[in-house]
Amino acid sequence: MKRIRSLTIILILLLFSSNLSHATDNFSYNKSNEGGKYLAFAEQMPSPIGGLKAIYNKIKYPEIAQQAHVQGKVYVLAFVNKNGNVDDVKVIKGIGAGCDEQVVNAVRSSKFSPGIMKGKPVNVKMAIQFQFKM
CATH class of the missing domain: 3.30.2420.10 (TonB)
Structure with a gap:
């Protein structure tokens, strides 16, 4: 039970961190800063x-x-x-x-x-x- 809980927490953290890194990759300087944005x-x-x-x-x-x-x-x-x-x-x-x-x-x-x-x-x-x- 303890191991399942630990694995679940690790899985959630990995999913969350991969979503964050994907979001920053899509947040490019050129697209975000054109036209005075x-x-x-x-x-x-x-x-x-x-x-x-x-x-x-x-x-x-x-x-x-x-x-x-x-x-x-x-x-x-x-x-x-x-x-x-x-x-x-x-x-x-x-x-x-x-x-x-x-x-x-x-x-x-x-x-x-x-x-x-x-x-x-x-x-x-x-x-x-x-x-x-x-």
């Missing part, structure tokens, strides 16, 4: 030059948000092109009171190291979270 994953994801701290330094806690005691996390989707420039920023989940706009402007004006796939720079979309806390 953005990958959701790259072997090396983009990272802000100077780290997230450099982006946080550009963000000012809006006065209206402070007066209203608005706190929380702002989640954005940054579209980083293969040159490391941010083409677009979309708020996934915001907290309002000017905080969302501060994050969008800070991310949009930041420079990133580009994402890398198969040794080549690629367009990547990535989610980033920022915390506003009093």
Whole structure:
């Protein structure tokens, strides 16, 4: 019984891992990155030059948000092109009171190291979270 259970687990893991490797083989750089499309994953994801701290330094806690005691996390989707420039920023989940706009402007004006796939720079979309806390 114990041996059957072990064999079953191994078989499931093998099937799962073979499906994953097959999926990444079909996820080719050329097909995924033509026409300005953005990958959701790259072997090396983009990272802000100077780290997230450099982006946080550009963000000012809006006065209206402070007066209203608005706190929380702002989640954005940054579209980083293969040159490391941010083409677009979309708020996934915001907290309002000017905080969302501060994050969008800070991310949009930041420079990133580009994402890398198969040794080549690629367009990547990535989610980033920022915390506003009093």
